[in-house]
Amino acid sequence: MVKFTTDGKYRIESLSSATLPGALKIINDHFFQDESVCMGTEVNKNPLAMEELLELCADAALDGMSLVAVSNDSDEVVSAMFNKLQEVPIEGSEKTFFETFAEERCKQASSRALVDLMVEFDTRCNFYERYNVDCGCEFMFLGSHRHHRQKHLGELLCRTAVEQARKIKNVPVTPLTIQDLGPKYSFMKPRNPVTRVPKICTALCSAIGTQKIVRSLGFTVVATFSLKDCIFNGKPFSERGVTTFCEAVTKRID
Template sequence: MTAAYLEEAVSMMDAAFFRHETVSRCLGLPNDTAALAELKQLTTAAAKDGVSVIAIDKTTNKVIGAAFNKLQVKDDTAFANFANSWKQKRAKAIVKFMAEVDSLYNFFDKCGVDCLLEFMFVGTLPAYRKKGVAKKLCEASIEIGKDLARGVNVKRSVDGRKLRLEPVPKIITAIFSCEATKVIGKKLGFKVVVEEKFEEYEFEGRNFASVVGDEISTFTLEYRDLK
């Protein structure tokens, strides 16, 4: 991710992720333009960590996919506080959902780390799916994490700030909410630590299972070492 492509990549995620991803649909995000506008703040903030990745169609120079990755540090509440400043309930709800799922397995304590790299949002434009783009985005993100873990500062600033090497992640984590991403996780050596049924979650009285139907029954919380 570079400054030149940041705005396009943030806008692209509206069509590539928030209008199609399972939890986003369960929360009704595709039809909530105000919430989608607030979520652009979230993706932009994540990109400022300098560890996000984009995929570009070389024939058009168009951003067709992205992995917005976030460096999470133990006991840092800045990101949660950021979301708490929003007004839109659906925007707040997706951050709350991610926080609740993350709380099911304390990576910092269980893995003995003080920093991790999180796949926050990974999306590919519909016309470019089933071509291996999402897997490549995840592979590139893992390589960034490995470089940082080795002490090589490959962070790329998107706002002109100089980014220090620290904090250095030791693991990479993800919530996989569709079968395609679960397959990618398995291929890339991720370990499932939590698997939850969608029927155990609801928003405004509507059970998630009533939205996903037979499409998928569970989502997973997974991780792998950056070695």
């Protein structure tokens, strides 16, 4: 699956073992530094927390749903979108993917706080019960190189992600393997692939640009959360310059 921008300068393609390092660099150097919750939880100042969240990206990549935008001039990744297939736990006591990751693999307070906030917002929205579905595709992290913003790459990535999730029941994606992630993540344990078909796409959008993108794609705003009063390490996010809000959005694709 490859798409090109109208000017031919960029292409959108599925994340692969070859593009994973570049995609992780985009998230590390541009998303973690500029995104509101990353600033509010001081992930942007904590290299160890960033490493833990890059591991989260690598784990999500195993689903085969993540995408990248590549510059045709340099052949470098300039925008990355990590998506996670989410299944509703069969047993009521079973934890979700993000809950398990936070408890077992987030050792830094900053990374734990960020994932915990994702879990809290997801729980308050209750997407799956609200729409009576058992599987969805969550748009997890979306970041672009600062020199390649305002090129509509985020919009094209989101649009492609919706199309991919909608077609998965007829055109299954190819999951990545632990080996595809490279030596750095060889310690990770293989997990069973998601077998259910996503019926909704969901996202927690903290950037105004992303909020505009998903609205243009027909997503519904389920809830709006103020970020300025969220607390980390005894201080509200507003004291770290975060005064924005997060929109929880969803779109049916079945």
